[in-house]
Amino acid sequence: MDSKHHAAGSAAARRAALLQDGFGHLAHGDPVAAAAVLEQAAALPPVPGDDDDAACLADACAGWGEALALAGDPAGAAAAYRRAITIEESAGGRARWAWRLAHAEALAAAGDGVAEAAFRALAAERPDSAPARLGLGAVLAAAGQTAAALDEVREAAFLAPGDPAVTAVLAGVLVDAGDALAAVELVEPARRRFGDDPALLVPLGRAWAALQEPDKARAALAAALEADPADARGAAAVLAALDGGDEGLNPAYVRALFDRYADRFDADLVTKLAYTGPALLHDALLRSAGAAGRAARWERALDLGCGTGLMAVPLRPAVGMLAGVDLAPRMVDKARARRLYDMLSVGDVVEAMEAQPGSWDLLTAADVLVYLGDLHPVMAAAARALRSGGWFAATVERRGGDGFALGPARRYAHADSHIRAAAGAAGLAVRLLEPCSSRQERRQPVPGTVFVVERV
Structure with a gap:
């Protein structure tokens, strides 16, 4: 066998091995690992004239799409399924029904307007398909076409009682x-x-x-x-x-949400959302200290909304006494298990600041203020809680324009002008305020802001 044929055979064998490995991860309920492996399989160049390798490539793309859908990336899933369909149809005939249905479902999950046409084609081809009629009804409902949606979903209910x-x-x-x-x-x-x-x-x-x-x-x-x-x-x-619409998020439900999320919190933040809030805050504090010509060392620090204690990891070496507070008891239990805090409590962050006025050299709030709207009460409480020269450092989601707004994910975004106004009203001086991104959604960075303010 010459070197060209040997290389082609090696590539086909490598793809087949990756395909098996990727589907193994899917079978074991690990779509993130499966997506990484199947992406490699899909990235290998096709072997010219090898029908078996072409089929393997199509399977890899479809598997990659399945993994991405399960991992929460519907737009990526739609693109992967589209490629699988194209490969299979280039060999002649119609691509597999299951792939075309999954492609339409991924388009719908991604909010792509093409989903309606995709489901209409499927429903026309198989009027007796409950998933196709259901998918069409769902996208029509999302588009506000309620009467048409009702017809389709009722038909799906008749087909799949x-x-x-x-x-x-x-x-x-x-x-x-x-x-x-x-x-x-x-x-x-x-x-x-x-x-x-x-x-x-x-x-x-x-x-x-x-x-x-x-x-x-x-x-x-x-x-x-x-x-x-x-x-x-x-x-x-x-x-x-x-409980009041956009006037605010009810603390009881924030508490309940995070209590139930405690066991998966760290893994989901790191693997799915690429969360870097604590590292961003720590870096902002180091740079602010350097710019001010002071040591990056604090005698007493309070970590607001401490969650499972991720902020304590970079902060602990720079702090004499480190305390934390969070609404969710189970999150506090997770933080306690890290053994990095000197004191932990369950409660509201504003109330925790007001309980010990003039007591803290540093307050931190990593990905916490996104659950609060108007920052004026928070800044006022921080000013009362800090000693003279104390700092308050936090990350928020970034809003263009002015003010603050509650987004579809039920997280507030804050404009730079709102942060500056709230800090100024409380007598806090802005030492650092710059764009950042502490997390991703659908593999895209979420615009954010990191700030450090000082009680002068």
Whole structure:
């Protein structure tokens, strides 16, 4: 065998090995590792004239798409599935139905307007396909075409009677159509049969809210959060709307959300969101200290919203006494297990600052102020809590223009002008304020701001 054929054979063998490894990760419930391996398989150049390798490449792309969808990257999944479909169709004939359906579902999850056309084509090809009719109904509902959506989802329910996924979507469309009572009558029997499935509980909560039954709505939505701490279906947003809409996030639900999320918090932040908030804050403090000609050392520090204690890791060597406070008891338990804090407490961050006026040389808040709107009360409390010359350092999500706003992920974004105004009103001098990104969503950096202010 000449060197060219040997290289081609090696590439095909390498792709096949990676494909097997990647699907092994998928089988073991690790889509992040699977995506990394299958991306390598998809990146290897195709072997000309080798039909088996072409099929292997298409499988690798489809598997990569599946892994990305499971890992929370629907746009990446759609692109990977599109490539698998193109490869298979280039060999003649129609690509696999399952791949085309998964491609349409990924487009819909990514909010791509092409999803409607993709589902319409699938539904036209197979009018008896419940997933195709359900997908079409869901994208029509998202586009505000409630009547058309209701027709499609009802057809899906006829084709797949008792399917909880179909029931959940139909219930949501019924609420949108103004028939919340029908939604309750649909979901309650399904809930008794399938248990506390968040897909059913969120539309049930919305239905009870529409029927002016807030206690029943809260119970259903709290159960949804219990079953799905990551809140993929937006239960927390409906709960917040029940308790004042955009006026603020109810502390009780912030506490409940993070308590349920405690066991997965660190892993999700690092692997899925590429979280770097503590490192960004520590670097900002070091640079601010250098610019001020002072040592990066603090006698007493309070970590606000300490969570599981990630901020304590870089901060501990630079602090004499380190305390932490967080709303969620289970998060505090995780922080206590790190054995880096001298004192930990459960409570509200503003109340914790006000409890010990003039006591702290440093206050930190990594990814905490995103759950607070107006920063004037926070800055005022920080000014009272700090000793003269003390610093308050934090990260926020960045807003263009002025003021602050609650985004679709139920996290506040703050404009630089709002931070400066709140600090100035409290008598705090801005020592550093610059753009950053402490986390990603859908593999894209979320615009943020890091700041350091001083009590002068």
